[in-house]
Amino acid sequence: MTISAQPQAALAPQAFKSDYKPVWCPGCGDYSVLSSLTKAFALLELQPERIAVVSGIGCSSRIPAYTTCYGFHGVHGRALAAATGLKLARPELTVIAAGGDGDGYSIGGNHFLHACRRNVDMTYVVMDNHVYGMTKGQPSPTTEPDWDSKLSPGGTGMRAFNPLVIALAAGANFIARAFAGDPNTTAALIAEAISAPGFSFVEVLSPCVTFRPEQRDWKQMVRAAPVQWTDDAARAARRLMTDDGMNIGVLYKGSRAAYRTHVAKTSKRPADLEEEFRI
């Protein structure tokens, strides 16, 4: 695909959807997130060939194929690693990493920490349904400790991972929570996240109607965050630690400069390095 330098007309959201039809379960929140993502791209007047959507493994990680953007459906938990490399190599691209709670917080947990810390200018959208859906409903890091199922009788007894607090502590520059049942607000939040400098993280509560049918009730439980976002990390931490996980909106906006690749340069050539390591 040739990247044109000519100004191009703004596209409708539909232009960012590919001809591949999603195979998610009917009722899945991920349909809505796909719609929000394409609306956000249209809102920002982006062009598909200037965007890369990178994912790992899981139901939600299918999302790159459903867009007309460049895409990479990678290795389990490694979306952020691939997205980081891509953004550093091609800084002019808008890079979106996307996936689920299992992929991002468990298998890819370490990448999550360091992506927040590095603060590379990209956006991470996590479709959190508190369960491993693709593999038939095992508890994920965000599953409540007493979620009782045949695969986890009596619940795991383990405290749920709090991704927003972890992101804040690790250094993410923009933190928001969205709800899949409200695709227009989610689109606006994703657009804001893309526009924010540095690593921006949007956690989307995305119901899994197959393994967590009770999550349909999220619709009645979510609310707009009662207070506006803060740039004070300590205040944000207090809020994130004490909210019930249902406040929707931008919750934290930091002011850290995004990671730059050219802070210092070496005068050595690759051949010099090769020489140094010669045995």
Next chain:
Amino acid sequence: MSPARKKTTTRRTPARRPARRTAPPKKGAAVQLRLVAATVAAQSAPPIKDVAGLMAYAYALEAEASERYSEFADAMESHNNREVAELFRKLARIENMHAEHILEEMGWTHPPAPPTGGWRWEGLEGPETADYTDLHYLMQPYHALQIALHNEKRAEAFFKELVQKTPSGKVRTAAKQMADEETEHVRLVEEWLKRTPKPESDWAHDPDPPRWSD
């Protein structure tokens, strides 16, 4: 409305609150559809100043509904529920026709800019837009029409409220016309429903369910 409400018992489980197990559905048990009340609160009325503004909202409402039904049709097609897929496709075409009709009536060659100004629908989406979670892979045409009826009623309520709250003569007249059209759509869908067989009580029974624990 939620034909997918397969569970007979559900509990609210906030993200970090204790979750308890949802009771597994009994095979062949009756499935209750949940109708979410169509509410259009007073403060939801948009700051509509002229007929063009009103029709831009009307267009957005119809276009969003059409797009959602198309997505539903795709989802049903992917899951080999072709009968319902075709019905959603038909509903998408009908809503698109309404949107096109608005363009024609207004003499617009392009869709109007989406309504702005910080106003949003009272619900999370437009009154004629179905919720993604309303779907179930085994749903039947009757369920799809129930969704459509629910949405038409919400749209009707939306425009009726506008009529009550709009002082301007021309905007009020246009809102009244839209409300009347929605009333007609409600009637048509109700008649369509009457001609459509009601599902058996065990319509959601799947001998090979995605949940192996079922």
